[in-house]
Amino acid sequence: MNTQNSQYNENTQAVLLLSTFFSKPKKGEARPLTAIEYGRFARWLHEFNFTPSSLFHQFDEILSKWKDPKGKITADRLNEILARKAAMGLALEKWQRAGIWLITRQDSEYPQLLKKQLRHISPPVFFGVGNKALLQKGGLAVIGSRGIDNIDEEFTQNIAIQAAKENINIVSGAARGVDETAMLASLNAGGSAIGVMADSLLKAATASKWRKHLQNQQLVLISSFYPEAGFSVGNAMARNKYIYTAANAALVVRADEGKGGTWAGAIENKENQWVPLFVKHQSDASGNIMLLNNGAVPLDLESNKDFWLTKKLASSNGINTVNNQANNLKLFD
Incomplete structure (x- = not known):
């Protein structure tokens, strides 16, 4: 060796x-x-x-x-x-x-929320780069299509910025579209994020868009696939469960009914009852409408209210631990 x-x-x-x-x-x-x-x-x-x-x-x-x-x-x-x-x-x-480390299921740094939910089907190894401590922070998983319009992009950015203000970690897949938009908006607003990648961790470890945030300890990127793995639909589908279970709650910004990874992940979460599912309410997307009709919690942007996102997530037992200010509001008594 x-x-x-x-x-x-x-x-x-x-x-x-x-x-x-x-x-x-x-x-x-x-x-x-x-x-x-x-x-x-x-x-x-x-x-x-x-x-x-x-x-x-x-x-x-x-x-x-x-x-x-x-x-x-x-x-x-x-x-x-x-x-x-x-x-x-x-x-x-x-x-x-390239700065890549690894953790196994036996290591204390392994994401414990994920391990608790998935148990024996948890990945035996995660490769990663960045701040390992964030893996224990949970947070809000923000999920959606790769192709989004300006309305969905602005909504995603506003949610992520609000999450950063309330010290709610963003968990997403670091892919083009909703994932990347949510992560970068939170990071640029001083928040933190976990990116659960399906491919190309080695490239991401040195990518300019992530570098500053990795250096600032705001970000961790992980993958259960080897760091040079290329994209595959199977891997992308498999990692859906890791995004959901590394978080306390999930938000679907845009989904198309019956197709794509966003829809598949939301259905998988519903079947397994991993975390509360929120869905962007003001949307014409067929997947959003169907998920809302089947019990998902509608989420709209609110303004001029302190910690409105924390309160909304807490109402469905989504976020159990937030910053001290939120705890002082006695949201969880």
């Missing part, structure tokens, strides 16, 4: 090898375990008093007992993905030079 990466103990190395790509996958090579597969295997290891690092020392013993009920996690596959230590060392060294 590269000495520069000796900071990672055997267990972290094993988790990485089991769950992470280190470069673009090649045809025919064994794939690391998905989050669901890893969860299934990790639970079994725990039940039999093994850890992921036990695979380095007791591989034959473990595989003599392990039988995957789905038939996917085989001895050959595990052998191949565990043999990638050299590739892991090179990749970690490259990513570290």
